[in-house]
Amino acid sequence: MKADFVVDLAWGDCGKGKVVHHLLKPTPAPYTHVVRFAGSGNAGHTIYHNGKKMVTHLIPAGVFFNVKSIVGPGCFVNVKGFFKELEYLEQNDIPASSLVKVAYNAHVITEEHIKEEESESKIGTTRTGNGPCARDKYSRVGIRAESIPELQPYLVDFHDEVFDETQRETLILFEGAQGHNLSVDSKFYPYVTSSYCGVASALLQGIPHTAARDVFGVIKCYDTYVGAMKFEDENDPVYAKIRELGGEVGATTGRPRQVAALSAYFLDRAMKANGVNILIVNKMDVLRELNWWKIKDNMNQIIDLQTEESFKNYLQDLFPEVKIKFSYSPEHI
Ligand code: IMP
Numbered sequence: 326m327k328a329d330f331v332v333d334l335a336w337g338d339c340g341k342g343k344v345v346h347h348l349l350k351p352t353p354a355p356y357t358h359v360v361r362f363a364g365s366g367n368a369g370h371t372i373y374h375n376g377k378k379m380v381t382h383l384i385p386a387g388v389f390f391n392v393k394s395i396v397g398p399g400c401f402v403n404v405k406g407f408f409k410e411l412e413y414l415e416q417n418d419i420p421a422s423s424l425v426k427v428a429y430n431a432h433v434i435t436e437e438h439i440k441e442e443e444s445e446s447k448i449g450t451t452r453t454g455n456g457p458c459a460r461d462k463y464s465r466v467g468i469r470a471e472s473i474p475e476l477q478p479y480l481v482d483f484h485d486e487v488f489d490e491t492q493r494e495t496l497i498l499f500e501g502a503q504g505h506n507l508s509v510d511s512k513f514y515p516y517v518t519s520s521y522c523g524v525a526s527a528l529l530q531g532i533p534h535t536a537a538r539d540v541f542g543v544i545k546c547y548d549t550y551v552g553a554m555k556f557e558d559e560n561d562p563v564y565a566k567i568r569e570l571g572g573e574v575g576a577t578t579g580r581p582r583q584v585a586a587l588s589a590y591f592l593d594r595a596m597k598a599n600g601v602n603i604l605i606v607n608k609m610d611v612l613r614e615l616n617w618w619k620i621k622d623n624m625n626q627i628i629d630l631q632t633e634e635s636f637k638n639y640l641q642d643l644f645p646e647v648k649i650k651f652s653y654s655p656e657h658i
């Protein structure tokens with residue numbers, strides 16, 4: 326067994342969907358399974374498939390490429406949302422029903438969980454019932470997918486699925502959700518989600534560390550965040566411009582995202598914790614349009630690198646061992 330990982334190194338919304346899509350593109354797709362390992366309908370993955378913009382929340386992107394796709398044990402499933410998403414994909418000619426599977430031991434988000442979050446404003450959650458579901462899981466009073474009659478045709482045992490010795494070698498692509506700084510144990514607690522969002526979280530689905538191969542870390546060339554934390558005290562009008570040019574609006578909630586210069590300090594922490602060997606830096610087109618090349622250094626001081634070239638060199642010098650790809654459009658890497 327081998328596994329590759331696509332993880333977001335910041336606050337989510339850096340373009341994991343695009344990277345996953347790119348990795349699955351060769352035919353036949355070079356993976357036997359695509360697995361989501363954390364989060365729920367709180368996530369929004371935007372993918373441009375055959376030129377068309379598609380947004381998914383829970384179902385892994387393997388369904389776009391005829392690859393078996395598993396909602397792993399670490400995910401929280403809104404059953405209605407799951408079926409709504411299946412219908413949306415099927416209507417767009419993606420044969421998701423025959424490809425998607427749900428781990429029998431994934432937990433289910435109930436109507437009560439969602440109701441409980443209806444007026445949540447302390448953290449600024451997505452109000453999708455994610456936190457209450459996580460709480461019930463860890464208090465051992467949760468409901469698992471196995472108890473839901475409509476889900477029966479989709480259920481699998483993750484272990485049996487990926488350790489099936491009658492099949493060809495398993496090659497998993499783990500599709501992350503949210504991002505390193507939103508991990509439950511991050512520095513930003515309580516302004517976090519209720520999962521750990523990194524590579525270790527993927528391993529927790531039940532695969533050995535020896536299976537780990539490539540770790541694709543995904544960032545944007547600036548930071549964004551949605552939630553109740555005050556993200557940035559800078560009043561630089563350039564941030565509003567970046568928000569507008571970058572279309573920085575939440576894919577799940579439609580909320581505007583706060584914008585700041587990329588923090589090299591927090592990036593470095595996320596790179597190390599996840600063992601990233603390939604870094605994808607998205608949305609370079611936005612900063613190019615503004616010709617604005619600032620970054621926050623490891624003392625959290627903004628430095629002006631002046632040119633695109635020195636911005637790139639700065640990052641490459643920080644991570645000399647890492648292969649860095651700079652991306653300039655929603656569709657290409
Ligand atoms: P929750 O995951 O709905 O509990 O929200 C907790 C925090 O994580 C809030 O600040 C959300 O905006 C943020 N969050 C949750 N999912 C995502 C995501 O997919 N992208 C970006 N932020 C997210």
Ligand code: MG
Nearest residue numbers: 338369370576
């Ligand atoms: Mg997103």
